Amino acid sequence: MSDTPAKMRFHVDARRIDAHGSEASCKLAHITLDTDMAGSSQAFNPAELLLAALSACMIKGIERVVPILKFELRGVQVTVDGVRQDVPPKMESIRYEIIVDTDETDRRIELLHDNIKKYGTVFNTVAPSTDLSGVMRRL
Numbered sequence: 001m002s003d004t005p006a007k008m009r010f011h012v013d014a015r016r017i018d019a020h021g022s023e024a025s026c027k028l029a030h031i032t033l034d035t036d037m038a039g040s041s042q043a044f045n046p047a048e049l050l051l052a053a054l055s056a057c058m059i060k061g062i063e064r065v066v067p068i069l070k071f072e073l074r075g076v077q078v079t080v081d082g083v084r085q086d087v088p089p090k091m092e093s094i095r096y097e098i099i100v101d102t103d104e105t106d107r108r109i110e111l112l113h114d115n116i117k118k119y120g121t122v123f124n125t126v127a128p129s130t131d132l133s134g135v136m137r138r139l
Contacts, residue, residue, distance in 0.1 A: 010026075011026065012024050012025070012026045013025045013026070014033065016035065019036065019037075020035075020036040020040060021033060021034060021035055021036060021040060021042075021043060022035040031043075031044070031049075032044075033045075033046075033049070034046075034048075047082060047084060047091065050082070050091065050126070051080040051081075051082050051094070052080075053122045054080055054094065054096070054122050054123065054126055055078040055080050055096075056122070057120045057121060057122035057123050058078050058096070058098055058116050058120060058123065059076055059078060061115065061116040061119055061120045061123070062076055062098075062100075062112065062116060064119070065112065065115045065116075065119075066112075069108070069111065069112065069115075071102070071104055071108060071112055072102055072103060072104055073100060073101065073102050073104075074101040074102060075100070075101035075139070076098065076099070076100055076101070077098075077099045077139075078096060078097070078098050078099075079096065079097045079099075080094060080095070080096045080134075081094070081095050081096075082094045082095075090129070090130070091126075091130045092130070092131065093130065093131040093132075094126065094130050094131070094132045094133075094134075095133060095134055096132075096133075096134030096135075097134055097135055097136075097137070098113065098116070098134065098135070098136040098137070099136075099137055099138070099139050100112070100136060100137070100138055100139065101138070101139040102138055102139075104138075106138075109136055109137070109138060110136070112136065113135075113136035116136075
């Protein structure tokens with residue numbers, strides 16, 4: 001019997017609906033995808049999905065460490081902006097701002113931010129290939 005914990009695995013199915021959009025499914029959830037070459041205001045395009053995944057990673061990281069740190073938190077808001085490079089196509093830079101509604105000290109807010117950067121799966125996947133930086137501040 002191995003002492004190595006099983007690795008977490010993830011699975012998403014996506015399908016083209018028509019020339020204007022697609023859909024991704026995971027567990028019981030569905031997301032409409034903007035795969036229209038003209039774009040759509042009704043769905044996230046792939047770059048926006050990446051930024052949303054990064055935002056979700058940060059919020060989930062906060063949810064994970066708040067009980068461990070006994071961090072008093074009333075709310076969180078994340079804003080993420082990305083700049084796309086054309087050749088080769090990639091996210092050139094991503095800037096984020098995490099706003100926490102808390103009475104905790106600046107040092108504790110910094111500790112929470114450090115945990116997000118250290119343990120975020122999506123954060124640590126994006127960081128090596130993108131100029132990724134941001135701040136965490138109180139509301």
